[in-house]
Amino acid sequence: MDAAEAAGPVPEADDQGFPARRAPRCSGLGELDALVTRCRACPRLVAWREEVAEVKRAAFQDQEYWGRPVPGFGPADATVAVVGLAPAAHGGNRTGRMFTGDAAGDFLFAALHTVGLASQPSSVDADDGLTLRGVRLTSPVHCAPPANKPTPAERDTCRSWLSAELDLLSPGLRAVVVLGGFGWQALLPVLAGAGWQMPRPRPVFGHGARVVLPATERRQELHLLGSYHPSQRNTFTGRLTMPMLVDVLREAAALGGLPVSPEVP
Template identity: 85%
Template sequence: MDAIRAAGQVPGPDDAGFPAHHAPRCATLGELEARLTGCRACPRLVAWREEVAEVRRAAFQDQEYWARPVPGFGPADASVAVVGLAPAAHGGNRTGRMFTGDDAGDFLFTALHTVGLASRPGSGHAGDGLSLRGVRLTSPVHCAPPANKPTPGERDTCRAWLAAELDLLSPGLRVVVALGGFGWQALLPVLADAGWDLPRPRPVFGHGAHVLLPATVRRQELRLLGAYHPSRRNTFTGRLTLPMLVGVLREAAALAGLPAG
């Protein structure tokens, strides 16, 4: 990457510098999504997402997998951003839409629908008519990782996409909800680099955590909320219940000035 920069060349999709070079230059979310979906900067993730698409799960043998980075989903004027972990191998990696086609997505969309922020409680496929109101879903890592565990290096390489997305949302963004500790930890440096002052020591993740980031010269006031991730492990064991997630999302909607159910 250093040699490419020294030569004045623009990093290509297979280069580790591709996100950092291109993401900040995107003027709209549409442009960002177009750039992001062509990214191949993390060889391990590229190999895994494409292997999964080739082998496929038995239930989806007749379906063509998306098998590319999954962009954020939701309106460009969203005042709430919900940040997860990464697309699921047979969920977003299959459907091409964030949090769509798996149990975690169904749980999340049921909660969003209960609060009045999603048009329906399910998330079957990208053409199912689901729409969001006032909320956008995204993640720190946009490719499905093996065992749902991105490496720190993959997280850092992908960080530029999240930073650019939050920057494009920032004129109207009022609340960010981090789903799980990974999303929380990935968000903190992004928010700091974007111009928000983080408290010291850095705020600790927890379900129901609520951190006020005061307005700065560059940014308006922002609220950071924490919620357990709606993974099968959390929902099946009862660590996260639907009323618990609904409670956090309803708080987020209220703080953002969105009418909630």
């Protein structure tokens, strides 16, 4: 039985308990990813992602949109995770791969390639041959939200997927890069619930934020690194530059025990 068969039938719309019921039972990332793509727990997000997939953007009228939740992307033995916000309506929601097919993804993959964590500097579609080394990309919300703004309820409903994903990665996970304040605020409760001890007061997001969660009986030491999100608003204004993101990813790779490409003078 493959992962898709193990995931079972597509749940009915408005089954808001589907993530919490199924995510903790996953025995591997393949099964988890297959279940994520079947989720219909948030009616507003289901309606939006499917409307976008039908109407499409003019530049992509000849393409078939994915139009479903977008699973994480990267190897199961990743020692570094990158946590964003949610798929873009005409990016991940179109291509079916996290951070693929939009400007934010172009910026991120160029940085990952510079560090040596991505096999190529761009991510065009799910069949472009791109592979990641030692890093997995994910998000707190797996469906494209209207105006790129999930509601707190949608974030909380989707939390079980992120919790299960990090749990499956946890034997080797050493560092997490969080892109933006939304991802930071969504991630902290997940980590606390998973058994990591959270500092008090709770860490505040900022570019360059560095937090070490100490090892416990259940969990090994984990490093959190904050970066501004590579949105066009941030990259066009210079709030986030390529060297800034590369520096964060290079540090995360070192913490994760991954060899990195040498810095170019």
